[in-house]
Amino acid sequence: DIQMTQSPSTLSASVGDRVSITCRASQSISSWLAWYQQKPGKAPKLLIYKTFSLESGVPSRFSGSGSGTEFTLTISSLQPDDFATYYCQQYNSYSKTFGQGTKVEIK
Amino acid sequence: EVQLVESGGGLVKPGESLRLSCAASGFTFSRDTMNWVRQAPGKGLEWVASITSNSHSIYYADSVKGRFTISRDNAKNSLYLQMNSLRAEDTAVYYCSRQFAGVGEFPLDYWGQGTLVTVSS
Numbered sequence: 001d002i003q004m005t006q007s008p009s010t011l012s013a014s015v016g017d018r019v020s021i022t023c024r025a026s027q028s029i030s031s032w033l034a035w036y037q038q039k040p041g042k043a044p045k046l047l048i049y050k051t052f053s054l055e056s057g058v059p060s061r062f063s064g065s066g067s068g069t070e071f072t073l074t075i076s077s078l079q080p081d082d083f084a085t086y087y088c089q090q091y092n093s094y095s096k097t098f099g100q101g102t103k104v105e106i107k
Numbered sequence: 108e109v110q111l112v113e114s115g116g117g118l119v120k121p122g123e124s125l126r127l128s129c130a131a132s133g134f135t136f137s138r139d140t141m142n143w144v145r146q147a148p149g150k151g152l153e154w155v156a157s158i159t160s161n162s163h164s165i166y167y168a169d170s171v172k173g174r175f176t177i178s179r180d181n182a183k184n185s186l187y188l189q190m191n192s193l194r195a196e197d198t199a200v201y202y203c204s205r206q207f208a209g210v211g212e213f214p215l216d217y218w219g220q221g222t223l224v225t226v227s228s
Contacts, residue, residue: 034214
């Protein structure tokens, strides 16, 4: 099975900061990488798919990059609504593995 | 509007069984692959199982293989998860989610609100 490793586990930042989260796959997943945002008590919400494609309605301050085994989610200017937990997920194989999550906290 | 509504969660004892359901609306259910994803309390997301549109291809996480069975009824726009031999570590919120079936690979774009399964004596 493909393993996904996210870093950092927790990120403390302020409103307006530029933040980045990294996700590494244990083997190449081409560009089949998605990012989700989850708030407490809510279902995950798809933000980005196929590494860099923004889901409809998602603010342009979110962007994705990478290929192969290393991927990055960047929030260009952190807003109050962005404090949440973020997960990467590979969907290259039938086993759609998630990263362990990155909690973005208020500094 | 796409809607996925899970039901069937509850409190069960170790070794018992439970069947989850997911009612889908707002999209062509019979076309798309469906998935179950779970989240233990305070933990991350874990993909559990998936089933293609015609039920020809079914996949499970190793942690549930042999105990859980995913199925669907396209006539009823419904997805199911039969969970047998439940263990304490199966305690989680279970989400159903859609994966669009087209050319290429697609992410899980729509999710239900989840149903809580608690396994405890």
